[in-house]
Amino acid sequence: MARSHGTDGCGAYGGLVFGALRVTRTRAGLIGLAACVAAGAGFLGSTDDRPAAAPAPAVPSPSVAPRTPEPTLSAAPAPAGLPVIDYWTAPRGFPADPAAMSLTAVTEGLHPSRSIPVYDAPGGRPRARLTPEISGMPLILPITDRRSGWVAVLLPTANRRIGWLPPKGWTARPLRDHLIVQRRTHKLIWRRDGVRRAAWTVTTGTATTPTPLGRSFVLGRTPTSGAAYANVDALALSSVPENRRALPASLRGAHTGIHGWYDDGSFGRSASNGCVRMPPDAQRTLLKHIGHGTLVTVVD
Template sequence: MPLDAPRQLVGAALVAMSLAASIPAAAAASPATPAAAGSVTATALPAATTFTQVNGLPQDTDTYGKLSGLVVHPARTVAVYAQPGGTPAATLPAKQLGSQTWVPVVEARKGWYRVLLPSKPNHVTGWISAKGLKKARSRHRAIVKLGTKQLIVMNASKKLGTWTVAVGGPETPTPVGRTFLLALMSPKKKTYSPLILPLGTHSQTLDTFGGGPGTVAFHGWPDRKVFGKAVTHGCVRVPAGALKVLARLPLGTPVLIAP
C-alpha cells in the first residue's frame, strides 16, 4: 500500500473543491464486471464511488468509534452486500479519482469484511468478500475537532502535529463522524491548493456544488486569516505544513471528525 497516492486528476479539472470538494461528474469511475461470478452485470448495480448514492446497505452506527486501522483494496471491482452471501446491492471499483481504492474495515466475519464506503448517504457500509483483497494496516489517523478548529495527525501514539484549521460554516457545516482518506489529487493548473485530499464523506446541506457531488476534502488555502474560523462550505482548509503531513498518509487512513 503506497504512502503517496497517485497525483493526477481524472477527466475534467476539479471545480470549487475549496467550497464543497466538488468533482465534475465526468470524472466518475465506470464500474467493471463485478467479482461475483456471472451473477451481476457491469451495469446492473451502482458503483460505490464518491459520485453515487447506494441504497439497501447498513449504516455505520459507531460513528465516533476508533477504527482498527485494517484497510483493504480490491484488485478488481467486487460486489458489495448488505449481508455476507446475500444479494449484491452495489459494486466497489478498484480505483477512484485516479487512486487505488483503499477502504477501512469496521467489522470482520469469516471470509468477509464490512467496510466504509465513499458513497452517499454518509456512513454507509457494505460487506465484501475477503477473497482476493489486498490488506494493510494503517497506524495513522487524522482527527478534526470542529469546536476548537484543530487538526491532529497521529502515528499510533505519536503525535505528528496539531494545526489550527478552517471548517464548515453554520449553514454548511463539516459533517461529523468517522470517515477516511479516499484519494490524493494534484490540480494541473495553479490554484488555491497544490494538493487536494478527498474524504469518504459529503456535505449534508449541499447535494451538489459546482456540478459535483459535494465531496468533503482536506486542502490548503492561500489566506492564513481563515484558519481558526468556521467559513467553508464543508471542507477542511489546512496550513501548508499540515497538508504535507496529510499527503504522506496511506489511502484508507481513518479520519475522525468530532463536534
C-alpha cells in the same frame, strides 16, 4: 472551501472544485509513509531490605476449551447490472456505520483486486459493486468489523455507511495513520500508530455547509492551482456534503476535501463549504505522510 475573487465560496480551477471537492482529474499514487517507532521502558524499585514473603503456591489455571471458528457464510451470486460505486454515484441500501463517532484507530484496510460485489450484511444481499479505482485513485477501504468470515468496510460517496465483503476478491493493506477533525475547536490532529504526531488549527464548514461528522477516509490526492490553495495538492475524502441544497448546483455531487489555504485569518473559524482548510506547510506534511485509505474522524 475555496474562495475566488474575494468571495467566501468555492473556487474552480483545473477541473477541481472545492467546497465540497470535485475531482475530474487526479494524480494518484500511494504516498510514502515514514516509519515512526516510539519506545519506552521503566521499572519500579524498592529500598525495603526486609526478606520478601514466600510466594503463594501456584494455582493451576482452569482448562479453556478452544473456540470453534465461526463458519463463513456463503455469498449470494451477484446479479448483472449492479450499480458501481464511483465518485458521483452514492450507494443505496447499506447499513449505517454503528461506530461512526468512534475515535478508535483502524489498522487494516483492503484494496479490491477486481470488480467485486458489496453486500448489505454477511451472507446478505449484493447491492452494488466496488472497483480497484475511484476517479483514477487506487481505492483502499478501512476495515471496521469482521463477522462470519466477512469484513465490513466504510463506503465512499455515502456518509457513515458500511458494506460487507466475503473473503475473496481483495488484498489487505496496513493502515497506520488517523486524522481527527474537531469542529468546535477547529483542530486537526494527526496520529500514527496511536501516537499523536501533530495538531493544527484549521477552518471547518459553516452551520449550513458543515464538515460531515463521523468516520470517512482518504480517497487520494489531487492537484490544485492558484494562490488561494497555495499551489498545494489536496486530499479528497470519501464523505460528501450533508446538505446538498445549501451548495451551488455545481457542487452538489462533490466530495469533502482537506486542502491548503492562503488566508491565515480564516483558521480557527467555521467558514468553508465543508472542506477542511489547512495552513500550507501543514498540508505539505499531510501529503508527505498520509496515504490512501487513511481513516478520518470528524467530531464536535
